[in-house]
Amino acid sequence: MNHPIVTVKSIHPNSTATYQYIDDGEPKRGGVKDVYFSPDRKYVVAIFRDKLDFNQKERLKKITTDYLNQIKQKDAGDYYLNEIYRWPTDIIEINGRTGVIVPIYNEKFFFKKGYSSNELIKGNEKNGKWFATSKFRNNQFPLKLDASELGDWLSYFQICVNITRGVKKMHQMGLAHSDLSYNNVLVDPVTKAANIIDLDGLVVHGVYPPEVVGTADFIAPEVLATKHLGKTDPNRKLPKRETDLHALAVLIYMYLLRRHPLKGGKVHDLDTEKDDLLSMGEKALFIENPSDPSNRPKLNQVSKWDLPWADIDKLPYGITGPYLKNLFDQAFITGLHNPILRPPADLWEQALLKTTDLMQPCRNPTCQEKWYVFDNTLSPMCPFCGTKHQGLLPVLDLYFEFKPTVWKPENHRLMVYHNQYLFQWHVNRNVVRNERLSAEEKVPVGYFTFHEGKWMLVNQKLNSLKDVSEGIDISVGSMVELSDGKKILLSKEDGGRLIYVSMANQV
Amino acid sequence: MRRLPVYFLLDTSGSMHGEPIQALNNALSGMINTLRADAQALDSLWISILTFDREVKELMPLTELVHFQLPEIICPQSGPTHTGKCLEALHEKIKVEIRRGNETQKGDWKPLVFLFTDGKPSDIQLYRDMVPKIKSLDLGALVGCAAGHLADDTLLKELTDTVVHLDSCDSTTLKTFFKWVSDTIEQGNKSQGTGERVALPDPPSEVIVVI
Numbered sequence A: 001m002n003h004p005i006v007t008v009k010s011i012h013p014n015s016t017a018t019y020q021y022i023d024d025g026e027p028k029r030g031g032v033k034d035v036y037f038s039p040d041r042k043y044v045v046a047i048f049r050d051k052l053d054f055n056q057k058e059r060l061k062k063i064t065t066d067y068l069n070q071i072k073q074k075d076a077g078d079y080y081l082n083e084i085y086r087w088p089t090d091i092i093e094i095n096g097r098t099g100v101i102v103p104i105y106n107e108k109f110f111f112k113k114g115y116s117s118n119e120l121i122k123g124n125e126k127n128g129k130w131f132a133t134s135k136f137r138n139n140q141f142p143l144k145l146d147a148s149e150l151g152d153w154l155s156y157f158q159i160c161v162n163i164t165r166g167v168k169k170m171h172q173m174g175l176a177h178s179d180l181s182y183n184n185v186l187v188d189p190v191t192k193a194a195n196i197i198d199l200d201g202l203v204v205h206g207v208y209p210p211e212v213v214g215t216a217d218f219i220a221p222e223v224l225a226t227k228h229l230g231k232t233d234p235n236r237k238l239p240k241r242e243t244d245l246h247a248l249a250v251l252i253y254m255y256l257l258r259r260h261p262l263k264g265g266k267v268h269d270l271d272t273e274k275d276d277l278l279s280m281g282e283k284a285l286f287i288e289n290p291s292d293p294s295n296r297p298k299l300n301q302v303s304k305w306d307l308p309w310a311d312i313d314k315l316p317y318g319i320t321g322p323y324l325k326n327l328f329d330q331a332f333i334t335g336l337h338n339p340i341l342r343p344p345a346d347l348w349e350q351a352l353l354k355t356t357d358l359m360q361p362c363r364n365p366t367c368q369e370k371w372y373v374f375d376n377t378l379s380p381m382c383p384f385c386g387t388k389h390q391g392l393l394p395v396l397d398l399y400f401e402f403k404p405t406v407w408k409p410e411n412h413r414l415m416v417y418h419n420q421y422l423f424q425w426h427v428n429r430n431v432v433r434n435e436r437l438s439a440e441e442k443v444p445v446g447y448f449t450f451h452e453g454k455w456m457l458v459n460q461k462l463n464s465l466k467d468v469s470e471g472i473d474i475s476v477g478s479m480v481e482l483s484d485g486k487k488i489l490l491s492k493e494d495g496g497r498l499i500y501v502s503m504a505n506q507v
Numbered sequence B: 001m002r003r004l005p006v007y008f009l010l011d012t013s014g015s016m017h018g019e020p021i022q023a024l025n026n027a028l029s030g031m032i033n034t035l036r037a038d039a040q041a042l043d044s045l046w047i048s049i050l051t052f053d054r055e056v057k058e059l060m061p062l063t064e065l066v067h068f069q070l071p072e073i074i075c076p077q078s079g080p081t082h083t084g085k086c087l088e089a090l091h092e093k094i095k096v097e098i099r100r101g102n103e104t105q106k107g108d109w110k111p112l113v114f115l116f117t118d119g120k121p122s123d124i125q126l127y128r129d130m131v132p133k134i135k136s137l138d139l140g141a142l143v144g145c146a147a148g149h150l151a152d153d154t155l156l157k158e159l160t161d162t163v164v165h166l167d168s169c170d171s172t173t174l175k176t177f178f179k180w181v182s183d184t185i186e187q188g189n190k191s192q193g194t195g196e197r198v199a200l201p202d203p204p205s206e207v208i209v210v211i
Helices: A054-073 A077-084 A153-172 A221-225 A241-257 A272-280 A322-334 A345-356 B019-036 B039-044 B083-097 B124-135 B153-159 B171-189
Strands: A005-010 A018-022 A033-037 A043-048 A090-094 A097-103 A185-188 A193-196 A212-215 A359-361 A371-373 A393-403 A406-415 A446-451 A454-459 A479-481 A487-489 A498-504 B004-011 B045-052 B056-064 B112-117 B141-147 B162-166 B191-193 B208-210
Touching (some): A018 A033, A077 A153, A077 A193, A153 A185, A153 A241, A153 A371, A212 A221, A241 A345, A322 A345, B004 B056, B004 B083, B019 B039, B019 B171, B039 B171, B056 B083, B112 B153, B112 B171
Parallel strands (some): B004 B045
Antiparallel strands (some): A005 A090, A090 A097, A212 B191, A454 A479, B045 B056
16 A cells, blocks of 8 residues: 655754655654654654644754754764763654654664564664563564574663663763653663664753653653642652663663662552552662562562562572662662762762673573673572582782872772773773774774683783883783783773782682 | 553444444554553553453453453444443452452552443433442542444433543554553653643544543
8 A cells, every 4th residue: 555655844944854754644653743754764754743832843843953963063073972871863844743853773673583482673763672581582472573683682782771771972062851661762782782762851950851751661750749830849859860860770670670779568558559669669679678678579470471580589689780789779679769979970980891801701502691690609600500610710900109118099990801801991991981982993903812721811902011020021923921910001001000919719 | 560451342232243342442452562562560450351242251360461462352243232340340350359458568549430322221211320339449540431423422411420432443543542542551751741730531533522
């Protein structure tokens, strides 16, 4: 059947741009918009169902001009516009209704296979909910996702890093997303990508107020607790930067642990709706709060499909490592009802990245998650499949020169595995691991290898690598053994780090 | 784990015989497939189907969406429409099947009920007796759907404020309607406005809604 093609025109005064979409009568319905595809499927036209007021249109104009240009012109503009955001590029009007032009999602955000048993969702969008819910990776679940769609645990760290950078950038620009949720973040565990969508509701505190309170599961407790108050009531809390930070923490927790941090067993009211409002709002309580266990999930009441992730004894949040555990504590304990204490996006980014330095590949080839965070014990094992680490495990603690000859620990550790690379951001504390790294800085400077029964660091690019314990310079193309207690200087340059080697898993 | 229970009450009286029942089967199976492709629905939805003509049948007991297999809905060539009797059965089922919250266990979400009929109740006395009982059940939503030009809205309106009138029982109309039903079921998962919460999404433009 041939559907009519509709042509629409930009409403920017200086623009003559026109766009087209196919009106198939069955747009994808979002919360407030109907979404139509262009004939060449390069963009979508998302039309608001309700008429927008002056302020709402002004916001869209700003988003599609000033804010868009600001991202384009700053560092890593391409990264943000191509990899992280689906940023609206223009506004149109049709029959008194307003729409935005948004570039289409990359193909990787559509299921190639979907369910392992049928093709029902093949080609559908990879809404984040699929990957933040445990049942879809439970082998017993009849509609589980195909293993080829799921990625491994490390994939979700990169996904979370991408989401976190997207939030960080918006906050740096003075914007708040206001409706972060797995519906508005597409993820692809295969290529480890994430895309933040629905950016037309951005909030500028005091200028452009939020249109939505958010999506269930991600609305900050203070917003829910004051939902009953009028919009102009001074005590009413509406979405802003701090509520984004709650949603971000929930997203990260859910992508890594596949359960909701506040949905536990505690009953606040016998009425379901009231109970839900209280348990996500005024009385919200972290399910893993160590000093108040009253909201721990009751395993006899959770769906059998949600195991093992629903079991916080088997897979406690501590498996995400010390840096993230600390931030989850801030987000869900100290900052849960005190928004100002919620960790900002850049702290999440750094913690996620530092945690990947603590990861070890699981040596069980059938392990679903394939990676785990070193648990700081003498005999590490994979928390997902229970496989113990075999052999000596080098642990490198990074130190920086506090003042001449005095080196202090940086609370940054690097776990070594076979064929792991060493990068500039490990070597020098002036190189920050973020989206602004140059291509050159992303090239490894050395690698670790288990060679003839010994752990070695092979120098590929470091000009001043030195085995301080033995007093020997390690030139490019040669290697140094990692042994218990050894000190190795990675660089003599300003900001160069020293590593201290410990050997874990000694028998 | 909270379940979202959804009950479909489907008219299988004689007037549905032929094309309308085919269209209904088709639209329902489309809706189930839509829901089975929705991560949120798969996380919480439980569905039950009751049919009513002379008899009331529990065609599908309350079943988790992932296990739900849609049976073919058939109807006799003629016979009365015992809507009241079906409401009576629904009342019993809801009282038994819905988990109420208690001190130690969270309750189910309030059930949603969709009543689909193309005529008027033949057991009008029982129907009217059941109206207050159904209203007292504290449902999440009760949608009455009157399909075909013969269908009578006025009695449905005694039962619920949300009545959708479908002009015909053809395949396209029913598909649109059940798309709207799945939107309604999925509603809780969408972004919520800052104003008063709207209970139902905008109805499809092709049908007439009486509210």
